[in-house]
Amino acid sequence: MSEERVGFFTDTSVCIGCKACEVACKEWNALPEDGLSLTGMSYDNTQALGASSWRHVAFIEQAAPQGRTQLPLVEADSAKGPAPGPLGAAAPGSSGAASLGSSREASPGPSGGASSTDMRWLMSSDVCKHCTHAACLDVCPTGSLFRTEFGTVVVQEDICNGCGYCVPACPYGVIEQRPHDGRAFKCTLCYDRLGAGQEPACAKACPTESIQFGPLDELRERAALRVDELHEAGVDEARLYGHDPADGVGGDGAFFLLLDRPEVYGLPPDPVVTTRDxxxxxxxxxxxxxxxxxxxxxxxxxxxxxxx
Missing domain, CATH: 1.20.5 (Single alpha-helices involved in coiled-coils or other helix-helix interfaces)
Known part of the structure; x- marks a missing residue:
């Protein structure tokens, strides 16, 4: 790599589910429309990453943990009204001072647990992890997949022969083939923008800086400080995911701060490079x-x- 390795740090504690990253990604990369059908899955219309969805904002609705207090994870002016939610609507349970990762204090319900009306929303903008040890690179027979000078992993769609080997090789299930021609597509971390000295479109569009872009080492230091800050504020469940270079994929180029277990967000708890053997x-x-x-x-x- 001739350049310093860069990546994403996604702080889910300040994600408001506005989907600006999804829109910016599609707009810049000219991706086909998808996720427009009614799914019955709340606002999570895209459902998962795919060939035409390189950013996916997950919406997880769950009962608020009993005794959880409202925390001002995001400082906001209460006079401005509730934080915006999906498609411009007010976010569920938002009060203007609290982030969507928190909720009001849960009160006991009929069974002694949290009341059915005391819910919280966990939101996270998922993306390709740009693994340090990328199995998709190992199995690609044509060289369509390559590692850039920025340490990211990119698919050259004009070289892809549609063999599909990279699809099962990815431990995160990120890569998908388009049905009409079989070629594989995924996030490029806006390789064209990086070459021009610009940040990726999704990070630039994020209004709360939930998606942060920069040198990977700096992002890891910043993320560790953010976790300490949340722990001091009483958010004991805050944790980092994909930041450790000693994990099964050598650390991710796109890692996350989560407010619950990885499985809750649809992420594998212990990802391993599938070609390690x-x-x-x-x-x-x-x-x-x-x-x-x-x-x-x-x-x-x-x-x-x-x-x-």
């Missing part, structure tokens, strides 16, 4: 091939000695 597999395969060739040679030699 390839070197050992090739070694065993080579040994087996040599043994087979040796057996064949020995058989021919034995037949030759028995001939008169």
């Amino acid at each position: 390839l070197p050992a597999m090739w070694k065993h395969a080579a040994g087996a091939a040599l043994s087979l060739l040796g057996g064949v040679a020995a058989a021919f030699a034995l037949v030759g000695r028995r001939r008169p």
Whole structure:
């Protein structure tokens, strides 16, 4: 890499679910429209990352933990009214001073738990993780997938032959093939914008700076400070995901601050590069091939000695 490695830090505690990142991504990259059908899944109309959805804002509605207090995770002027929610609507449970990661104090319901009306929303803008050890790179037979000088992973759509090997190789289920031609697509971290010295479109459009772009080492330091800040504020469940270079994929180029377990957000708790065993597999395969060739040679030699 000739440039400093860059990436995303997504702080879900300040995400308001406005979907500005989704719109900016589609607009800049000229992605086909999708997610327009009624899904019955609340505001989460895109549902998942895919070939035409390189950013996906997840909406998770859950009962507020009993005894949880309202926390001003995002300082806001109460005179400005509630924080905006999806499609410009007021966010569920927002009061202008609290972020969407919090809710009012839960009161006991009939069964002793939280009342059915005491809910909270967890929101997170998901994206390709641009893994340090990217399995998709290992399995691509055409070189369509490559690592850029910024440390990101990009698909060259004009070279992709539609083999689909990269789809099951991704531990996060990010890559998808478009049905009409079979080619694979995913987030490029706006490679064209990076080359021009600009930040990715999604980060530029984010109104709360939930999506932060910059040098990866600086983002990791900033994220650690943010977690400490939330813990001091009483948000004990705040944690980082994908930031550790010692994890199963060598750390992600796009990592997250979460307010619940990764599984709640649809993320694997312990992702592992799916091609980690390839070197050992090739070694065993080579040994087996040599043994087979040796057996064949020995058989021919034995037949030759028995001939008169």
